[in-house]
Amino acid sequence: MLRLQNVTKRFEEKTALDGVTLEIAAGEFLVLVGPSGCGKSTLLRLLAGLEHPSHGEIWLDEVNITAASPRQRNFAMIFQNYALFPHLSVKDNITFGMRVRREPKAGWSARVAQVARMLELDDLLERKPAKLSGGQRQRVAMARAIVRDPRLFLMDEPLSNLDARLRGDVRDSIMALHRQLRTATVYVTHDQIEAMSMADRIVVLDQGRVQQIGPPEYVYARPANVFVAGFIGSPGMNLLTLPCERGAIALGAQSYLLPAPAQQRDSVIVGIRPEHITDDLQGTRQLLCLPATVTQRELMGADYLLHISTPIGALRYCRKNRGDAPRLGDSLSIGFSPIDIHLFDAQTQRALYQETPHASASDTALTGAHLYHLAHALRQRAGEGEHRLHVSGPG
Numbered sequence: 001m002l003r004l005q006n007v008t009k010r011f012e013e014k015t016a017l018d019g020v021t022l023e024i025a026a027g028e029f030l031v032l033v034g035p036s037g038c039g040k041s042t043l044l045r046l047l048a049g050l051e052h053p054s055h056g057e058i059w060l061d062e063v064n065i066t067a068a069s070p071r072q073r074n075f076a077m078i079f080q081n082y083a084l085f086p087h088l089s090v091k092d093n094i095t096f097g098m099r100v101r102r103e104p105k106a107g108w109s110a111r112v113a114q115v116a117r118m119l120e121l122d123d124l125l126e127r128k129p130a131k132l133s134g135g136q137r138q139r140v141a142m143a144r145a146i147v148r149d150p151r152l153f154l155m156d157e158p159l160s161n162l163d164a165r166l167r168g169d170v171r172d173s174i175m176a177l178h179r180q181l182r183t184a185t186v187y188v189t190h191d192q193i194e195a196m197s198m199a200d201r202i203v204v205l206d207q208g209r210v211q212q213i214g215p216p217e218y219v220y221a222r223p224a225n226v227f228v229a230g231f232i233g234s235p236g237m238n239l240l241t242l243p244c245e246r247g248a249i250a251l252g253a254q255s256y257l258l259p260a261p262a263q264q265r266d267s268v269i270v271g272i273r274p275e276h277i278t279d280d281l282q283g284t285r286q287l288l289c290l291p292a293t294v295t296q297r298e299l300m301g302a303d304y305l306l307h308i309s310t311p312i313g314a315l316r317y318c319r320k321n322r323g324d325a326p327r328l329g330d331s332l333s334i335g336f337s338p339i340d341i342h343l344f345d346a347q348t349q350r351a352l353y354q355e356t357p358h359a360s361a362s363d364t365a366l367t368g369a370h371l372y373h374l375a376h377a378l379r380q381r382a383g384e385g386e387h388r389l390h391v392s393g394p395g
Helices: 040-048 090-100 105-118 134-146 164-181 192-198 216-221 226-231 370-383
Strands: 002-011 014-024 029-033 055-060 075-078 152-156 185-189 201-206 209-214 238-243 248-251 254-257 267-272 288-299 303-310 313-320 331-336 342-345
Touching (some): 014 040, 014 209, 029 040, 040 075, 040 152, 040 185, 090 105, 090 134, 105 134, 134 164, 192 216, 201 226, 209 216, 254 288, 303 331
Parallel strands (some): 152 185
Antiparallel strands (some): 002 055, 238 267, 248 254, 267 342, 288 331, 303 313
16 A cells, blocks of 8 residues: 655754665554654654655555645644644534535534544533543544545554553554554554554664564564564563573573574574563473572562573563562572573674574565564464464564
8 A cells, every 4th residue: 555665864964764665554553663763753754745755755556655745645644742723622623624625514514423423522522622631632633533534544652641541541442443444554652562562563663774574473572683672572671692602602500502593603692581581490391590689679560570680691580479579689590491582693683593394485574564464374373372483584
């Protein structure tokens, strides 16, 4: 449906976006995620036609819209600050775009009524924005976008001004609307948990460059580089640079034989997610074990996040809150499975993945809209209890 080809955007001496190539499929919910200043809002403004690329092209179906005006594109943008007119009622805010476009008034009432029911605004149509909660204001902004019947929704951090409870409610409303309307949506957020829970695919951006594109399950299981590994997942992945000797790394009293792609290096960056570390060492699982000392603990409701010192460095791990969590200074043994280890090149910081029977012959990153369709297969596999995703990843 929508395609960006090698898009770059410069502001004087600063490059905000650098060579972005991206496809958005019809009906897809695509999330742009990354830290502040990574270029995600600039990319959204380029899609909206509020900015134009310094280089590259934007295509909608088979039409080049790189220089098209916002009106010609028929995309609807939803801002984080709602952008409501304070002197207008909810109904007049919703119909404002219709008046500007001089649409025939004959169908206004039916369209407003339909959208108001959809967003539970029926009883609020005569109120002014000052009399609404933050969540209600955001729903009005969404209603104003929906009545346009746009080709694409563009959402710029629409939840960032809401408190935690309202964020959950409005997020549910957005996803329910997407399931009902099936209009392609590009959604910007700095919150990777928000991205993981909402997206068909996520685009991870850093310093104006695409770091990885894929379904959330894929990006979580097979991060393309150290940045993605540390950014995606909460809490972030433990990352340690360890020396290699004879194709292996020392993990306390044990050694771990590196897979072929990593054996010829002097050092590698080793990653292990906090949720993949355990202090329950009973059973028949093959674990790599380390002695540890608790240096800090954080209660997170159902879990504790424990900070520990080990022979290979400081780690964090998640432990269920069963009322018996180790205390500061306690010694314990922890372990993790070899199949949960991630390896990254110490110089390039790119992932090193060993080929598996399920992997393709290529070790290049999978990008583009075909990954959107791969998501369904990955989710089905996860539902059948296969907890490891053996798909070739970027190397």
